[in-house]
Amino acid sequence: MDEIEIVVAHRQRTTLRVGDLFLKVDAHPTRTAVEVRAMALAPVPTPTVVWHQPPVLAIAAVPGRALGVLGEPSPASSAAWAATGAAVRRLHDAPLPPWPGVALDDVRAELDRECAWLLEHAVLPADVIGLNRDIAEAALRPRPPTFVHGDLQLTHVFVEGDEVVGVIDWSEAGPGDPMADLATLTLGHEERLDDLLDGYGPGADRDVIRAWWSLRSLVASRWLIEHGFDPDAPGCELDVLRARAREAGDGRQGGTR
Incomplete structure (x- = not known):
């Protein structure tokens, strides 16, 4: 070992590689x-826990490479995306973990709070925020919970060839909306949704997935800004919100012709 690598560092969490x-x-x-509990229950490949002494968790590195990075084309094959869909389906079909998920009313309250902050700070035009808030409403429907990862970014899925070899960062796992996991994976990578759903199988709701693209981007933007990340980088959250608003606006205009 020649050095310690700082993987991520902000006020809530620091991750080091040694x-x-x-x-x-x-x-x-x-x-x-x-x-730790979620990785023990999840029926997908997860990192090995080396030791755990709160607030520190030591895990072994997983093989392979990440499915991709937000804002850049994914280098993974269609088959790797389909394998990811199949792995996510195994997770969603597994028994629920024995701790509570986030209540739907709390999701709605957070969404409204974050939309108000984005408007107050003029992060985006009001019509972009309003159109995306309308789109996000479809995600706020009552649904049976499943075992979800809760933060299934494509940087958290590792593949080797066409096989999923590791899924990391399970701190948000619990009972929740399966469409949120599928949306998080394909945020900014809409072109990969078909490949993912080929592996996932029946039952996915594309409209709700699209609603979660808007909801997640609205909710995440302030946190990213306040913790030194840039949601306005090409292909990232603010780009997603602009694209969703354009599509919604075009649809409304088309309906009046």
Whole structure:
């Protein structure tokens, strides 16, 4: 080992890589505890827990490479995306974990709060925020919960060839909306949705997935800004919101002709 790599560092969490070991230090120790429990229950490949002493979790590196990065084309094959869909389906079909998920009313309240902040700080034009808030409403429907990852970004799925070899960062796992996982994976990568659903199988609702693209982008933008990330980078959250608003606006104009 020649050096320590800082993988991510912000006020809520710092992750360090020391050789083949990742050390995660979380401001909320319960999140690392959830991560350990979720990885033990999930029927998909997960990192090996080396040791856990809150607030620090030590896990082994997983093989392969990430499915992609937000804002850049995914280098993974269609077959790898389909394999990811099949792995996510196994997770969603697994028994629910024995801790509560996020209540639908809390999701709605957070969405309204974040939309108000985006408007107050003029992060985007009011019509873009309003159109996306309307789109997001479709995600706020009552639904039976499933075992979800909760933060299934494509950087959290590792593949080797056409096989999923590791899924990382389980601190948000719990009972939730399966369409949210599918939406998070394809946020900014709409062109990969068909490949993902080929592996996932029946039951996916494309309209709800699209609603979650809007909802997640609206809710995440302030956090990203306040923690030193750029949601306005090409292909990222603010681009997604603009694209969704354009599509919604074009649809409304088409309906009046």
